[in-house]
Amino acid sequence: MKNGFRILKKSLTKVLYNLALIGTFLLGIGSLLSFTALFNFNRKNGEHLAISIDGFQQRLQTFLSQLLDFNFNSVIEYSKNPNVLDGFLNSYQVLGISLASVILLGSMIGFLVILSPVKLRKRFHQFLDYFEGLPDLLFIFIINMLNIYLLKEFNFKIFPMYGFGSSQPVAFPVIVTSFLPAILYSLYLIKCMEEEEQAHYVHLGYSKGLSRVYLYVVYILRNILPILSLKFRVILYMLLSNLILVEHMYHYEKTLTNQILDQVFMGEHVLPLIYGISFLILPVIIFEFLLKLVIKETVIRKRGEFQL
Secondary structure: OHHHHHHHHHHHHHHHHHHHHHHHHHHHHHHHHHOHHHEEOOOOOOOOOEEOHHHHHHHHHHHHHHHOOOOHHHHHHHHHOHHHHHHHHHHHHHHHHHHHHHHHHHHHHHHHHHOOOHHHHHHHHHHHHHHHOOOHHHHHHHHHHHHHHHHHHHOOOOOOOOOOOOOOOOHHHHHHHHHHHHHHHHHHHHHHHHHHOOOHHHHHHHHOOOOHHHHHHHHHHHHHHHHHHHHHHHHHHHHHHHHHHHHHHOOOOOOHHHHHHHHHHHOOOOHHHHHHHHHHHHHHHHHHHHHHHHHHHHOOOOOOOOOO
């Protein structure tokens, strides 16, 4: 009876939590679209900018009334739009390659640093710390200027930055989107491994003659996966925000992010905007859930309790 009550309570909590997320999501979109109506720009010369509560309420009521037009047929029609499908594929091609690059590059940097001698490890760590606080826009500017300088001085272009027509560059958005998240991922990997290498089973492994590479790859990495997966959620949304930034700055035409922004500024109905945002975020949420499920099912033992 108690177990049934706990399951019911847990299920009800999850339902209420998800409903609260959906509510805040819709409220955020409505507030964003209605924000400009809060100010009355039709003022005479010499008059101060006035705040119009009525305009804000009217815009918000329009938003809520348009939400009532929702039906599943409109979702299907939106998904069948060739521009939406092409934009989704282009955006997630860059996001998928960026995610793979973060895992590969971050893991390589992390293991290279952690397997280095202690003095060299500290220098590597200090060098990586400089990139941790580097703003995304500054990094984009540096890459942009480097590409322009090489093209101007040596007539050498590392990669195309701009697309023409339906073509869209891949290398530039992937590098800009994934570099800083890869550094952040490698730093957190190093931090987790440095904490875990103080565990008793690591010293026991050394006493049994196991190599450092074997201990770190087979045991330590497996033990830190649950904690590492929590940080990886931040990496996912950092990649998504970088993707939106790059695709908007360089205005790649056939991308889902720019279609969403067009709906924000020029859209006549709110539902295409909500569908576009949902199409952009939903795969990331599903991937995050699957990652959490895989870690939960495969890493059963507690950290540090694997048999040597």
